[in-house]
Amino acid sequence: KAGVTQTPRYLIKTRGQQVTLSCSPISGHRSVSWYQQTPGQGLQFLFEYFSETQRNKGNFPGRFSGRQFSNSRSEMNVSTLELGDSALYLCASSLGRDQGYYSTDTQYFGPGTRLTVL
Amino acid sequence: AQSVSQHNHHVILSEAASLELGCNYSYGGTVNLFWYVQYPGQHLQLLLKYFSGDPLVKGIKGFEAEFIKSKFSFNLRKPSVQWSDTAEYFCAVIPPGSNYQLIWGAGTKLIIKP
Numbered sequence: 001k002a003g004v005t006q007t008p009r010y011l012i013k014t015r016g017q018q019v020t021l022s023c024s025p026i027s028g029h030r031s032v033s034w035y036q037q038t039p040g041q042g043l044q045f046l047f048e049y050f051s052e053t054q055r056n057k058g059n060f061p062g063r064f065s066g067r068q069f070s071n072s073r074s075e076m077n078v079s080t081l082e083l084g085d086s087a088l089y090l091c092a093s094s095l096g097r098d099q100g101y102y103s104t105d106t107q108y109f110g111p112g113t114r115l116t117v118l
Numbered sequence: 119a120q121s122v123s124q125h126n127h128h129v130i131l132s133e134a135a136s137l138e139l140g141c142n143y144s145y146g147g148t149v150n151l152f153w154y155v156q157y158p159g160q161h162l163q164l165l166l167k168y169f170s171g172d173p174l175v176k177g178i179k180g181f182e183a184e185f186i187k188s189k190f191s192f193n194l195r196k197p198s199v200q201w202s203d204t205a206e207y208f209c210a211v212i213p214p215g216s217n218y219q220l221i222w223g224a225g226t227k228l229i230i231k232p
Contacts, residue, residue, distance in 0.1 A: 035220070043220075058219065090162065106167055109161050110161060
C-alpha cells in the first residue's frame with residue numbers, strides 16, 4: 001500500500017506571497033492532519049480534516065487554512081507569508097474512526113514539504 | 119500549561135549500550151501515547167503506541183516502552199543500540215477530549231558512535 005505523499009517537497013517563496021501544499025493520504029484513510037515542524041517550536045498541530053470537514057484546529061492564525069476533497073486528498077494554504085512560516089509542513093493520515101471521546105487511530109506521516117520564506 | 123516533556127535533547131551512546139529516553143506528560147485521564155522516530159533524511163515513522171492493556175509495549179526494531187500511569191511517564195527503551203538507531207525520537211500524546219490532535223515532545227536527538 002502506498003504511503004502518504006506530499007507535493008511539492010520543497011518550496012521557496014517571498015514574504016507576502018501565498019502557498020498551497022498538497023497531501024494524498026494512504027488509500028482508505030479518511031482523516032488528514034497537518035503539522036508544522038520548526039527547530040524552535042518543534043512539532044505543532046495545525047488542523048485535521050475528516051470527510052471534507054475540519055474537525056480539529058490548533059492555535060495558528062487564520063492565514064493558515066486547509067480543505068479536504070471527496071477523495072480525502074487535502075490541501076493546506078498559507079496566505080501573506082511571513083519569515084516565521086519557514087518550516088517543514090507534515091501531513092499525516094489515519095482511518096479517522098470516530099471514537100467520540102478519544103481516538104485509537106494511528107497517524108502515518110508523509111515526507112513533508114520544506115517551505116522557505118525569503 | 120499542559121505539555122509533553124522529553125528530558126534529554128541530545129544523547130550520545132556507543133554501540134551495544136542500553137538506551138532509555140524519558141517522556142512525561144501532564145494530562146490527566148485517559149491518554150494515547152506514541153513514540154515516533156525520524157531517521158536522517160526520512161519521514162516520521164511510528165515506533166510503538168499505547169492505547170490500553172499491558173503497559174509494556176513492544177515496537178519495531180527492538181524498542182519497547184513502559185507506561186507508568188502514576189508517574190505520567192512513557193519511557194522508551196532498547197537494551198542494545200546500533201549505529202543505525204541514530205535518529206531523532208519524538209514522544210507524542212493524544213490528550214483526553216482532543217481526539218486526533220497529537221501533542222509532541224521537543225524530541226531527542228540520539229547519536230550512536232560506531
